[in-house]
Amino acid sequence: MLDELKKSLVECPVVKKGEYFYFVHPISDGVPLVEPELLDDVMDYIINHYNLNMVDKIVGVESMGIPLATALSMKTGIPFVIVRKREYGLPGEHKVHQKTGYSENELYINGLNKDDNVLLIDDVVSTGGTITSVIKALDQIGVNLVYTIVPIEKDDGRINAEHNTGHNIDTLVKIKMVDGKVTIVDD
Numbered sequence: 001m002l003d004e005l006k007k008s009l010v011e012c013p014v015v016k017k018g019e020y021f022y023f024v025h026p027i028s029d030g031v032p033l034v035e036p037e038l039l040d041d042v043m044d045y046i047i048n049h050y051n052l053n054m055v056d057k058i059v060g061v062e063s064m065g066i067p068l069a070t071a072l073s074m075k076t077g078i079p080f081v082i083v084r085k086r087e088y089g090l091p092g093e094h095k096v097h098q099k100t101g102y103s104e105n106e107l108y109i110n111g112l113n114k115d116d117n118v119l120l121i122d123d124v125v126s127t128g129g130t131i132t133s134v135i136k137a138l139d140q141i142g143v144n145l146v147y148t149i150v151p152i153e154k155d156d157g158r159i160n161a162e163h164n165t166g167h168n169i170d171t172l173v174k175i176k177m178v179d180g181k182v183t184i185v186d187d
């Protein structure tokens, strides 16, 4: 399990965004092509390793949380909502500032209520900036964050994000950049 994900990560191209080494992979970019088997591999892992019975809502982060949230929703029947980069101005909308290693954006959270049992999913945690901001906003809304699942962990941001939020963040594969290339970090 997850062998395909690991193999595809090691083989994927890396581009530079300023000084930041950015890997380009189907799960985290939708590029060059998303094979459904790879998405299935990730979904099967999640379904087999987590008890999703008590989850009311899946929350995915735009952009690349969208295919993950969609696939998981279709497999489980649990509805999903997307944290968007677009403001709607709906009542109760929460604005979140997102900072990654190469960009800054505003994110907007809708569709969640206090005490909802939530599974948060995003594609990558790298600096941990995005997941930290989103989790803090979810705490403010008062949801019960049951699981945070991020398939790809890059570098050391997950640990900082866990420390800064007090929530566990589960990742499936850990990678680091060595000489501008992706390498797998074994547990």
Ligand SMILES: O=P(O)(O)OC[C@H]1O[C@H](OP(=O)(O)OP(=O)(O)O)[C@H](O)[C@@H]1O
Binding pocket: 028, 061, 062, 063, 064, 065, 099, 100, 101, 103, 105, 122, 123, 124, 125, 126, 127, 128, 129, 130, 131, 157
């Ligand atoms: O841990 P961090 O350093 O915050 O990086 C992780 C974030 O970076 C990517 O988002 P990005 O804003 O690039 O958007 P995308 O999903 O639209 O590519 C990714 O989808 C995560 O949300």
Ligand SMILES: Nc1nc2[nH]cnc2c(=O)[nH]1
Binding pocket: 021, 022, 023, 024, 025, 028, 029, 100, 101, 124, 125, 126, 127, 154
């Ligand atoms: N695809 C991709 N997404 C990211 N999000 C944060 N870092 C990265 C990266 O290196 N590649």
